[in-house]
Amino acid sequence: MKSLQQPIEEYLNHLASQRGLSPVTITNYRRHLIEFTNQLIGKQVNEWIELDSNHVRLMVKELNHSGIKARSIATKLSSLRSFLEFLVQNEVLTFNPAKGVAAPKLDKPLPKNISVDEVFQLLDIDDQDPLSVRDQAMMELMYSSGLRLSELVGINLKDVKLREKEIMVLGKGSKQRLLPITQKAVLTLHAWLKLRPEFCEAGETALFTSKLKKRISVRSVQARMEKWGLQQNLASHLNPHKLRHSFATHMLESSGNLRAVQTLLGHADLATTQVYTHLDFQHLAEVYDKAHPRSKRKK
Numbered sequence: 226m227k228s229l230q231q232p233i234e235e236y237l238n239h240l241a242s243q244r245g246l247s248p249v250t251i252t253n254y255r256r257h258l259i260e261f262t263n264q265l266i267g268k269q270v271n272e273w274i275e276l277d278s279n280h281v282r283l284m285v286k287e288l289n290h291s292g293i294k295a296r297s298i299a300t301k302l303s304s305l306r307s308f309l310e311f312l313v314q315n316e317v318l319t320f321n322p323a324k325g326v327a328a329p330k331l332d333k334p335l336p337k338n339i340s341v342d343e344v345f346q347l348l349d350i351d352d353q354d355p356l357s358v359r360d361q362a363m364m365e366l367m368y369s370s371g372l373r374l375s376e377l378v379g380i381n382l383k384d385v386k387l388r389e390k391e392i393m394v395l396g397k398g399s400k401q402r403l404l405p406i407t408q409k410a411v412l413t414l415h416a417w418l419k420l421r422p423e424f425c426e427a428g429e430t431a432l433f434t435s436k437l438k439k440r441i442s443v444r445s446v447q448a449r450m451e452k453w454g455l456q457q458n459l460a461s462h463l464n465p466h467k468l469r470h471s472f473a474t475h476m477l478e479s480s481g482n483l484r485a486v487q488t489l490l491g492h493a494d495l496a497t498t499q500v501y502t503h504l505d506f507q508h509l510a511e512v513y514d515k516a517h518p519r520s521k522r523k524k
Contacts, residue, residue: 232273
């Protein structure tokens with residue numbers, strides 16, 4: 226144990242004195258490395274020089290099977306890899322046995338959305354305060370067309386054709402796309418446009434402006450939507466991306482047309498859109514469990 230632990234203490238001293246890492250960070254490094262040390266003792270490995278890549282892979286596999294999250298395993302493996310690199314630099318080891326070992330693949334988190342009922346609850350705003358009218362128009366438009374936050378902020382007056390119920394947005398890679406908008410979004414935009422002159426200087430091109438009489442900022446939109454999520458008593462935190470994800474999920478649930486949703490969202494790769502099929506499947510599975518006679522189970 227001592228022959229394994231002493232190099233660890235030397236490494237931790239190096240992190241503190243030479244790299245100036247905080248005591249909390251060093252404590253985390255110590256914890257991760259001691260965990261690996263305990264694993265090695267169980268494998269009859271008594272010196273770091275006896276460690277090889279197979280040992281490292283086996284330890285990572287054991288951590289994975291123990292139920293530790295992939296992200297935590299990746300952090301622990303990174304600590305081990307850095308420590309072993311220190312031993313290589315100090316000629317204790319001739320190579321780093323953890324260098325080619327990969328951590329378990331991180332699960333890509335599914336986009337978070339709110340339900341259709343919650344969307345209606347959010348957008349049921351009767352307040353005629355000018356900023357409330359503006360905010361309602363922004364949220365209606367974002368949910369209407371699945372806009373990115375940057376696309377919403379970047380819209381100019383010339384991009385909006387209310388009579389045709391169309392809007393032109395500039396997406397990633399400076400790619401333009403023409404999108405349909407709902408009648409409800411058209412109505413709220415009409416209401417905002419009547420009030421907009423109070424919130425902009427002559428010649429301002431932005432569709433949505435702030436009290437500073439210039440184009441509204443990304444941060445302001447985020448703050449206003451967070452406010453409305455709380456005010457309308459949503460069950461979870463609201464942000465602009467959640468409205469875009471809700472649009473995508475609800476469109477896919479209703480239409481089943483992945484290609485159309487891809488085009489509406491402005492995704493260059495269909496694989497990016499396919500993440501919403503997981504959300505759609507969750508919805509379908511719930512319907513299935515409630516409807517299929519053989520799926521009902523006694524509780």
